[in-house]
Amino acid sequence: MKKIHHRIIEISGNVISVDAENIAYNTLAEVTTGDQVSLAQVIRLEGKRVYLQVFAGSRGISTDSQVRFLGKPMQVTSSENILGRVFTGSGTPRDQGPHLRESMIDIGTPSVNPARRIIPSNMIRTGLPMIDVFNSLVESQKLPIFSSAGEPYNELLARIAMQAEVDIIMIGGMGLKHDDYIFFRDTLEEKGALTRSVMFIHTASDPVVECLLVPDMTLAVAENYAVNGKRVLVLLTDMTSFCDALKEIAITMEQIPSNRGYPGDLYSQLASRYEKAVDFEGAGSITILSVTTMPGDDVTHPVPDNTGYITEGQFYLTNQRIDPFGSLSRLKQLVNDKTRPDHRPIMDNMIRLYADYRETLEKRSMGFRMNEWDQKLLRYGGLFEERMMDLDVNINLEEALDQGWQTLAECFESSEVGLKSDLINNYWPQNGSNSQNSDDQTNGQDQTD
Amino acid sequence: MAEEQKTGTVSGVNGNMITVVFDTQVVQNEVAYVLTGDMRLKSEVIRVRDRVADLQVYEQSGGIRVGDKVEFTDELLSVQLGPGLLTKVYDGLQNPLAELAEESGFFLQRGLYFPPLDMETKWEFTPTAEVGAELRAGETLGTVPEGIFEHRIMLPFGWSGKWRVTEIAEKKEFSLKEHVATVEQNGEQRQVFMVQSWPVRVPISNYSKKMLPSETLVTQQRIVDTFFPVAKGGTFCTPGPFGAGKTVLQHALSQFSQVDVVVVAACGERAGEVVEILREYPELEDPRTGRSLMDRTIIICNTSSMPVAAREASIYTSVTLAEYYRQMGLNVLLLADSTSRWAQALREMSGRLEEIPGEEAFPAYLESLIAGFYERAGLVRLYDGSTGSVTIGGAVSPAGGNFEEPVTQATLKVVGGFLGLSRDRANARRFPAIDPLESWSKYPPIVERKKVRQASDILRRGNEINQMMKVVGEEGTPISDFVVHLKGELLDSVYLQQNTFDKVDGATSAERQQYCFEKIIQILHQEFQFENKDQARRFFNQLRQLLIDWNYEEFESDNFQQSEEKINQMLNGQES
Ligand SMILES: Nc1ncnc2c1ncn2[C@@H]1O[C@H](COP(=O)(O)OP(=O)(O)O)[C@@H](O)[C@H]1O
Numbered sequence A: 001m002k003k004i005h006h007r008i009i010e011i012s013g014n015v016i017s018v019d020a021e022n023i024a025y026n027t028l029a030e031v032t033t034g035d036q037v038s039l040a041q042v043i044r045l046e047g048k049r050v051y052l053q054v055f056a057g058s059r060g061i062s063t064d065s066q067v068r069f070l071g072k073p074m075q076v077t078s079s080e081n082i083l084g085r086v087f088t089g090s091g092t093p094r095d096q097g098p099h100l101r102e103s104m105i106d107i108g109t110p111s112v113n114p115a116r117r118i119i120p121s122n123m124i125r126t127g128l129p130m131i132d133v134f135n136s137l138v139e140s141q142k143l144p145i146f147s148s149a150g151e152p153y154n155e156l157l158a159r160i161a162m163q164a165e166v167d168i169i170m171i172g173g174m175g176l177k178h179d180d181y182i183f184f185r186d187t188l189e190e191k192g193a194l195t196r197s198v199m200f201i202h203t204a205s206d207p208v209v210e211c212l213l214v215p216d217m218t219l220a221v222a223e224n225y226a227v228n229g230k231r232v233l234v235l236l237t238d239m240t241s242f243c244d245a246l247k248e249i250a251i252t253m254e255q256i257p258s259n260r261g262y263p264g265d266l267y268s269q270l271a272s273r274y275e276k277a278v279d280f281e282g283a284g285s286i287t288i289l290s291v292t293t294m295p296g297d298d299v300t301h302p303v304p305d306n307t308g309y310i311t312e313g314q315f316y317l318t319n320q321r322i323d324p325f326g327s328l329s330r331l332k333q334l335v336n337d338k339t340r341p342d343h344r345p346i347m348d349n350m351i352r353l354y355a356d357y358r359e360t361l362e363k364r365s366m367g368f369r370m371n372e373w374d375q376k377l378l379r380y381g382g383l384f385e386e387r388m389m390d391l392d393v394n395i396n397l398e399e400a401l402d403q404g405w406q407t408l409a410e411c412f413e414s415s416e417v418g419l420k421s422d423l424i425n426n427y428w429p430q431n432g433s434n435s436q437n438s439d440d441q442t443n444g445q446d447q448t449d
Numbered sequence B: 001m002a003e004e005q006k007t008g009t010v011s012g013v014n015g016n017m018i019t020v021v022f023d024t025q026v027v028q029n030e031v032a033y034v035l036t037g038d039m040r041l042k043s044e045v046i047r048v049r050d051r052v053a054d055l056q057v058y059e060q061s062g063g064i065r066v067g068d069k070v071e072f073t074d075e076l077l078s079v080q081l082g083p084g085l086l087t088k089v090y091d092g093l094q095n096p097l098a099e100l101a102e103e104s105g106f107f108l109q110r111g112l113y114f115p116p117l118d119m120e121t122k123w124e125f126t127p128t129a130e131v132g133a134e135l136r137a138g139e140t141l142g143t144v145p146e147g148i149f150e151h152r153i154m155l156p157f158g159w160s161g162k163w164r165v166t167e168i169a170e171k172k173e174f175s176l177k178e179h180v181a182t183v184e185q186n187g188e189q190r191q192v193f194m195v196q197s198w199p200v201r202v203p204i205s206n207y208s209k210k211m212l213p214s215e216t217l218v219t220q221q222r223i224v225d226t227f228f229p230v231a232k233g234g235t236f237c238t239p240g241p242f243g244a245g246k247t248v249l250q251h252a253l254s255q256f257s258q259v260d261v262v263v264v265a266a267c268g269e270r271a272g273e274v275v276e277i278l279r280e281y282p283e284l285e286d287p288r289t290g291r292s293l294m295d296r297t298i299i300i301c302n303t304s305s306m307p308v309a310a311r312e313a314s315i316y317t318s319v320t321l322a323e324y325y326r327q328m329g330l331n332v333l334l335l336a337d338s339t340s341r342w343a344q345a346l347r348e349m350s351g352r353l354e355e356i357p358g359e360e361a362f363p364a365y366l367e368s369l370i371a372g373f374y375e376r377a378g379l380v381r382l383y384d385g386s387t388g389s390v391t392i393g394g395a396v397s398p399a400g401g402n403f404e405e406p407v408t409q410a411t412l413k414v415v416g417g418f419l420g421l422s423r424d425r426a427n428a429r430r431f432p433a434i435d436p437l438e439s440w441s442k443y444p445p446i447v448e449r450k451k452v453r454q455a456s457d458i459l460r461r462g463n464e465i466n467q468m469m470k471v472v473g474e475e476g477t478p479i480s481d482f483v484v485h486l487k488g489e490l491l492d493s494v495y496l497q498q499n500t501f502d503k504v505d506g507a508t509s510a511e512r513q514q515y516c517f518e519k520i521i522q523i524l525h526q527e528f529q530f531e532n533k534d535q536a537r538r539f540f541n542q543l544r545q546l547l548i549d550w551n552y553e554e555f556e557s558d559n560f561q562q563s564e565e566k567i568n569q570m571l572n573g574q575e576s
């Protein structure tokens, strides 16, 4: 029934054009060359001329390739059978499973009405003290990990995903190394989480246009689950690859770049994805954790910069640790007053003391004399890094808070830490200060026995 | 007699810009609707060349086809002005979001538009003009109570010349559908309704004159009112990198500023931040009126994932609503977060129009648009002799936090106050993170200027000494310099810094600022005798604690006085 167009007029970058009539903007077409079929999307209409962005790239497309318009926008299946499956950015299976063509839903859906949003209120526990204690993650938050190249950001994402109490895990991989993809799949499988996960994976060797589709495909499925009452955690890695794909395509389209080659709408592009994070009143939620690798370790680079303006905070991952400075969960105050009364004071005081420790380190490196207080800080800083910052630490919030008190008590007098007396009375470890940790104590008891 | 519908036909689509071949004539900036499927998508003419008009569509343009029909309305993009605007939450095109949600649920729906004001609600009209009176546009015919205000019903702003009142309603309830007066000019009769429409890109200028802003607008933020004040009718900007506290500061200003009406323009930023206002303001009490804070607030909410063209319009929608309430002799504060997102929307459209780009691809006319926007602020004398003001405060989000970029620079040229937020201060949790060494204001502070200069001087010197100390160490610094440094730090931590989230400390009245600033000045002037630096540091630490405690006590309460007594004792003890 649908007319097939044979004469391709222009091929440039990933874009081809044909003359056709009555074509709707943003709808799809199938481009067939020999036995190769690729999807393409209408990205510009000019009179009769129709410009199409070919998802698989234009390589191999000939002037007499066939173009068949499908008359519908990009869609993804919302079938229950999607769980456990892996797809490419354009939605074809990457695993051995069947094509899913039932219950198709549009991607890139409209924005949530701000008047229907609610103030988020549930903490997501991760087992990482740097998050749970110092920058609590909140259900429906959107939060990127700003990472230097080579840091274990995907391991961190996977770990949080395995630990978090959510119903569905969605993974959107962009420019992923094949190994990383295997890593995610194996981790999900090992922990038995595969059956509540869906992956849309674009690897570095796949066509660049498919990279652009990954967030929308992933989020459309996530949104469908969330509206139907599921708590969904979406992992997007690496959003810098997504932005670079935007850049590449903008440049081939001869758009005027705004900043270091990135298109002027980079902010809006990122925002329309990140703002999908939401808590639906009376239904489910979407929480987005993403990775943004920082080119040249530079936060002011357009990608982390625009991201930071959109997301609700950020975690800095440097030297295998989540750095307490610069890392921020903008929503933490919505949850950290409902955990334990000592949560906020411990958070504030331990960070303040750690900042003092860093200052002392600087003083020491400049050759200034270390006084008694400096010595205490040095001891404290070391313990803080070992017990709180190390990514191998995996304890729940309450244990982490107890550890916090313990560490303070080992390093300082209770009057030195600036905590209110009623808290000190309640929480200051009885075994007193300086070098008595609980292990020593048990040993001591063993000896007396 | 229906006028002939002007129409056109879509000939091209590129993102949210479409080209339309029109049949008769079009007007620049007029509104048109694209008929696609069963939807009518609102758009605006933004360029005309020959028989072809370029339109920006205020919605996603997916599904539009070449050949789709376009209906032109002959009307510029306008807002409805009348009683009922207060407490409302609108998108950038004045669609009421709560009503939209009732219709379309969780998601915004393309092509769904609602009247901004409820046409059925009755308002009690009290006439103030009499039959026979000659009125100009903008003069008052009567009033209706809207919350705590007398909402003036004015002769529509666009009617030129003098109009004679031929008929005016008695004191009675009317809906916006009913006319309340009839006026006449050269034999032409017109009915006056309590609602009128006004094109958002045109300033409302029905007043006798614009005056120099001279009265401080008290924001109850100490660093603002005392050091970098804002004036009623003035303009200021708050640029800063992400996380520096722009939004928290704007929320504080919207909550604590002593003005009549606040228009919050959430322009292209996070939706979640508006939700905090939406959900919290109805519960918060405005201490000036005893009513809910929401009663004096209008929210224009076109957040980052909402259509970009409507984001561009939202700035104009906001300022038009602000100007409207100024016409009633009220002081209005417009807070826009963030003007950079508006500028980016301009940039996106300019790119689609393939205009020659300026710096960072912003359009060459960016500067004049920014100037034009802030120009709409002002203190005015109205025809009846009363005054009203619109104050504009714009957040700016510079790329990379670097102020040397087009939007910040263009803004700095036209505003009267620059409250620059610094990443360093935010990282050190010195909130509000307004940089006291970089910021400036042309407006009068609530305390003596001379004393502000003295205090600023200590800050500056203290900072220099601190820098020096990082090189030579504490040992190499003379104790006199060290004390200056401590005084600067004290001023910073007990006066410039303020706990926005504390019930008492979050808002410091002008009176209290004047009182406490005297104390600070006294301390800054006092000569202290210390044996060594440790003693000096200990003294100032203790003093700081006392002053912070003092900040948390209700002004003039017993505790406040006791706290002050302790401070005095400490200061006297030092003297003796
Ligand atoms: N006055 C303040 N007091 C305490 N914390 C603040 C203050 N201002 C900002 N913050 C902290 O900084 C974070 C970012 O502030 P925000 O206003 O959202 O920054 P911006 O709008 O500049 O990106 C907040 O979530 C809060 O944790």
Ligand SMILES: [Mg+2]
Pocket (backbone or CB within 6 Å): B246, B247, B248, B269, B337
């Ligand atoms: Mg902000």
